[in-house]
Each structure stands twice: as C-alpha cells, then as structure tokens.
Amino acid sequence: MTGADTLRRWALALPAVVVITLFSILPLGVVLVYSFLTPGDFGNVKWIFSTDGWFSVLFERNIFDDTIAISDANIGILVRSIVLSLITTLITVIFGLPTAWFIATRPVAQRNFWMFLITIPFWTNLLVRTIAVQEMIRSDGVFNRILLGLGIIHEPIQMMFSNFAVLLGMTYVFLPLMVLPVYAAIEKFDFRLAEASYDLYASRLFTLRRVILPLIRPGVIAGSILVFVPSLGAYVTPRIMGGGKSMMLGNLIDLQFGQGRNWPLGAALSITLTVLVLLALIWYTRLTSGRKERNHG
C-alpha cells in the first residue's frame, strides 16, 4: 500500500479516533494522573504528588496514632465486587445455557420467536429492568405481599440492600447477555456429533461433558466475559438493589468523588477497576487465540 493510501485511510478514521481520544482516552489519562495527587479540602485535588490514593485502596492510617491497618471496608468491597460478579456469571450460565440449548433445538420456525423473547429484555432500559426486579423484593413488594397475604410471615422480610439483592438484580439484568452467544454456539453445533456419541454407548451426561460442552465452550466463555465485565463495573443495579449496605466498586468510586471527597482514592479505585476488567479481557483473548493456534498448528 502506498503512503498516500495509508494517509487517506487515516484521514477517513480520524473523526472517530479524535472523538474517542479526546473524550475517553485523554480523560482516562487524567484519572491516572489524579490518582497520584493529594486530595483537595472540598473535593478535587491539590497538585502535590502523593501515593496516598493508591495506598488507601488497600490500607488505612489511623488518624490518631498513625498506625497502618488493612482497609477492611475497601477490601471488602473489592472482594464483594469480584465474588458477586463471579456468582452472577455462574448463575447466568446455569440458566442461560439450558435456555440457549432449548431455543437452538426448537424447530427453525419457532426459534425466532424464542430469540425475540430474549432480545426484548436485552434491549430494554437497564434502569427499568432494575426497577422491575426491585418491585419483586421490596419490603412492600410482590414477594412480601404474597407471603404476608398467605400468612406465612407476619412482618415483611428485608431482602433489599443486601448481597442477595445485588446478585438477584445483576443476574436478572445480565442474563440475556449469556443466552445470545451461547445460543450462537449451539446453533453451530453439529448434532451428528451427538448422534455419534450416543451410537458409541455414551450416556446423556457423558455426551454433555465430553462432546457438547467442549464444543460450545467458546460461546460459554464469550457469554461469561459479556456478563462478568459489566457486572464487575456495575453501578446502577448495585446502587438501587444494594444501596449503601452492599456496595460494589463502581459505587465506592462514586462515593469517593462525592461525599468522600477523596478524588485521588477514587481515581486509584477507577484504575484498579479498569485493570481488573482488562485482565479479564486479556484472559479471554488468550483463551480464544490460543485455541485458534492449536487448530491451525
């Protein structure tokens, strides 16, 4: 390709590149810089270098005697974010995989209908869907009303603002993200391989473990990354379902820039979250490109 051609192509891509550089990459760089500054008195920062922001991601200094201790609050939230995201991913696999299998094994004419049912929640506003699950478990929501009405309980069960509520909310809103790629993988699955497996004396379980799962694995992995990444960075759902009691990293970051008035800590937490997401994405790319190599090599 000639130099002029390369230039022409760069020019064509330029508007998009500029917009993203200005409004995404550059601001991210600023966040990185801020994480090494000193908190201002009323929010914002003072331009004095400091590693306190990063330090307080994991530790806290006692203001009276200057002793250093592990920051239980921050680490708790960090661990909760990762664990809840992993559990969300697991639950969406448990429901999403059979659903995708169910849809992919319907007659072709029916599949569109079932996929339609999956795509509607997928395209529906996240906040609306979160409000919908919230209604189910609010203290005077559907479940409590039913249980009270049946006389099973006499006082509403407090389900909101707990890990359970966050988990329920995230599972609910991210479930369609699992079904779509797994469905695509199962649709490509050659059912003659399942026939071959049964022909060779395999049971249903053996066929599932040894033939079906290994072959639809790419779809499950793609679905897992599609659920895990937004779960880890979730903000809206944990805010509504978990409130101040069951915070995730996204909410902690918000807190530091708001009431906490510790922007460098917020910035350091933001970078931490981004790095965690990138690690997950790198793990995913490794996994998928590794398979390609093995297939060709």
Next chain:
Amino acid sequence: MAKRSFDVTRLPGTAVLAVACFVILYIPMAILVAYSFNSGKVIGNWEGLSLKWYGSAIHNQAFLDAAINSLILAVTASVVSTVFATMAALATTRTEKFRGEGAIHIILNQPLMVPEIVLAIALVIIIGQIKQMTGYNGLGFLIAAHTTFCIPFAYLPIRARLEGMDLSLETAAADLYAGRFYTFRRVTLPLLAPAILSGFMLAFVVSLDDLVMSDFLKSPGQDTLPTYLMGELRRNLTSEIYAISSLLLLLSVLIVAGSWVATRKKD
C-alpha cells in the same frame, strides 16, 4: 404414533430451566406493567384499574423535557457516531495491513474496555474544568460523551459486515470504469446499508439506555429519561414511575419488533 423415539437434541432438565429463565425474565416486567395501571398513588398498592398515571405522565413537563432531551441526545449521538464509525470501518477493512491499522482498531474499541462509571468520572473531571473555564453549560458535553461510547457499538457490526463482504464486487465495479465515489455509492453503500442500520439502532438504544454518563455530566435542566426516572425513584415513589417505565418498555418492544421486521424483509 409408535413408541417415543430417542431424541439426540434432548438434554433432561433443559426445558425446565429454560421455562424458568423466561418466567424469571418476564414476571417482573409483567408486574411492573400491571402496576402501571394502578389507580393508587403508592406504588405496588393496588387500588383499581386506571390510566391515570399515564395521563399524569404526559402532562408532566419534567418528564416531557427529559423525553425530549433523551431523544435529541440519542438521535444526535447515534447519527454522528454511525457516520464516524462507518468511515472508520471503511478505513480499516478491505485492504492489506497498513501502518497504524491495529492502533485504530484498538482506539475504536477502547470505550468498551472501560467500565462506564470510570469513563463517567473521568469525563466529570475534565468537563468540570471546561465548564468552569468557558462557562458553557449546554447539551454539547452530553452529546460528545454519548457519541464517544456509541462509536464502538456502531463500529462493530459495520466492520464485521465489511470484513465478510466480497471484495470482487468492488473490483468488478472499478473494472467497469466506475470511479471510486461512484463505486462506493452504487455498490459498497447499498451492500453495507443493513449493517449501518443495525449499527445505528444499537447506538441509538445504547444512548437511550444510558444513565451513568448522563447522571454525572448533566447540568441542571438536562435530565434524560433515565436520570429523571432515577431522580423520581429517590424523591417520590409514585405509580407514575411504573407508567413511565412501561412506556420505555413499550418503546424497546417496538424497536426490537421493527428491526426484526426490517431484517426479515431483507432475507
């Protein structure tokens, strides 16, 4: 019929879990819609069937303003991002590798790799400064932010389509003395149109869906539908929230149905 024959596509338990999945997905939404027809003011406290809260919503100026903001944002951001994404996709496909191609690809996907909350915070820092320096407070900031995170959503389907496209068609057109622009207008663009449309739809819905970015960046009076809804959720829990939610739900059903009809016709 004879004895039930062995079905290789059957896995015991999948049907039960699948039905459970659909029930889980739809029951909460169904209940939300049902409560939107509640005449009572307190959400979830059923007092009888009525369209009262829909009426109240469409006479609610704050809601209407938010809807208009959302629409302006979604239209502007999706149009601009689709145009930019199409250009970028054309630049990075149908060619041998060129210097910087990989970089362009990574830059265009970058917003997808960063959690929304992080991007929102990052923009708050920068835009806060600009607001102070320039005194400008308009919708421009929101438009820029929305355009930014919409670009990858528009870029992905368009690029995928271009990569799968038969290069020989363009070569054939060029062979028939068609100029570069003529080829683009008569051959490439029509073939690309469905992908551009789906890229646009994706960008539109993603912009409409956004709560985090708008909530952090909005100036007073710039509520979008999600931020307005979030505010109401905090301030006054009335059945109107469910009516507005139901309207948004209806909108997505219409969008999905519309895109299905559109793609079906093409096949």
Next chain:
Amino acid sequence: MLDIRGLSKRFGYGKGEVTALHEVSFSIAEGEFFTLLGPSGCGKTTLLRLIAGFTGPSGGSLVLDGKDIAAMPPNQRPVNTVFQSYALFPHMTVGQNVAFALEAQGRPRSEIDPAVDKMLTLVQLLHLKNRKSSELSGGQQQRVALARALVAKPRILLLDEPLSALDMKLRKDMQIELKRLQRETGLTFIFVTHDQEEALTMSDRIAVMSGGHVQQIATPRELYDRPANRFVAGFIGESNFLSAKASAGVVEVGEGRVALADAPDGPVTLMIRPEHVVLSANAPDALELQATVAQLVFFGTDTHVHLVLADGTRLVARVQNALHGGQSLNEGERITISLPAKALRVVRDEEVAA
C-alpha cells in the same frame, strides 16, 4: 441374527406425511457383508438410522439375536455406525476418538489403551494417534471413523456411504481395505451405497431399494443375472428392454419369435444385457430381428453399438474390440441381430411407492 419384519417409517403428519419405508422385511446372517443399494432418497439412510436407534419405527419390528430392539436407545444397542460425514469429534485426537466408546462404557484404562492401539494398527494409523482429528486427510478420517466404530466390537457395523466423499483412487483402495477388515474381524456389515459397482464387488448379498420398498434381495451374481423386476434390471448394470407378446411359452417381438418357457401369456417386457446381443443372424435358439446401426461408440476394450429396431425401440449391443479390426460395421447399415433365448429375461414392473 438381525430380523427386520414389516418395518415402516413415516415422517410428518397430515398432508405433509412422507412414507420413507414401506413394511421392509429381511434377515441378515452372522458375518455377512450386506449392502443396501438404491438411488438417492430411497430410504437407505432412514433404514440405517432405525437400526442404529436414532429414530423410532412407525411400525414393524427389529429383532437382534432374538430380542426386539426397536425401543432400545442407541447407546444401548450393540450396533455402531460409520457416518457418511465421519462425525469425528473435532476437539479430540485420533486416539481419543477411538477410545471414546470404551470410555463411555466405563472400561478400565488398562483395557482401553491396548484396544485402541490394536485398532489403530488394524487401520494402519498408529503413527497418527496423537494428531487432532480435524488435521487428517479424507482417507485418514475414514479410517479413524472405522476404527472408532469397530473398537467396541459391535454385533453389527453400519456404514452409510462411507466412501462417497473419497476420490476414485482412494475409494478403490478403501473398498479392498474394508473387505479385508470385514474378513479379518468376521463382523456383520450393513453397507449403504448408491454405487452399483461398489455394491456388486463388495457384498455377500444386496438389497436393492427404491421408493421405500425393497425390490430384491440377492447375491450380486443373481441380481445381475436374474433381476426380479424392471427397476432392478435397469439399476444394476446396463439393460435393453423390449415389449413382447407371449402365448404358450413363445414370445414374439415384431417379426421375430423364440420359445421362452417362463413367459406368462399376454404382453410382457423382455430384458437383455448389451454384451449378450449378437450382431449376426445365425445364433441358434434366438430371437432374430432387423435393426439399423444408429451410432458406434468406441470405449477402448469394447464398442457400444446403438441399434434401432423397426418399431423404433432402441437397443445397445456391446462387442469386444478384436486386435485386428474384427467385424466392421458402419453407421446407417441395416443388419440382422439375434437375442439368445438363454440371455432373455422376462421382467415384471417394480413395486412403486404408494
């Protein structure tokens, strides 16, 4: 060992109902190389899938070693299949593919490993044991499929057009290889093909199928010499058909007549193979007819002589090419031909799909 009685299969229902098999019955003996031969869509695969257990019959019974297996799921039937597409597990090595059946049966490792090696040796693929199955040539995949299906020593091996994806040369080699394997293992094979030559060269017995019916079951020799009906005669080898009138054991075609003991009175169809048509008048005990030479087609070892009879019927005769010219015919020439009574067969019309 395998008895199939009145086996039928219908797909769909109501207006869309298709009958793929009409009350098919036959028995297969231990160690037999049995072939299902017929044109595309005649129900060969359907019959095989019924035996393997991938679909259930709409009627009839399927008895293996005295036990009705019609309701038995495929993973319990002592029957294995070599699929037309091979259906090798793409994520497994050759060795893992071959070991699959034994692992599924829960056999101990100490039994599996030597069995797999033995099987791979038998199909001459031991050196590729650790190769991914997706990285094999067509012929190698074929052998792996064979080894995989044989390793658990099935009572019957089902092969659905196993050679159709291979090129001519490989196909001939595999035909010999398959036959060798079958002899060595002494297993019963049910082999599906639509290639009559393949069927004739390999099989102990052949079932010729068409339209979901079995038209004839016989040895290759018998099928060729005594086709039961017009379909079989036309499908196996090349044939000439003539309309004739028969009465009291004498058949009459135009001006010619000859005694044919087994001809029923009335109009009949006669069949004769091209190599049995004699291009001269003085054959004893033969039907003599006048014919015009329409075309001569040279085939190397022999020449096909296309003839037209007075009533417009077309016949083909095949004559060996002698070393030095031999008889010289010219296109357009009128000659007398004779059809020896020994070579003439009365054929019935075939059963057709209802």
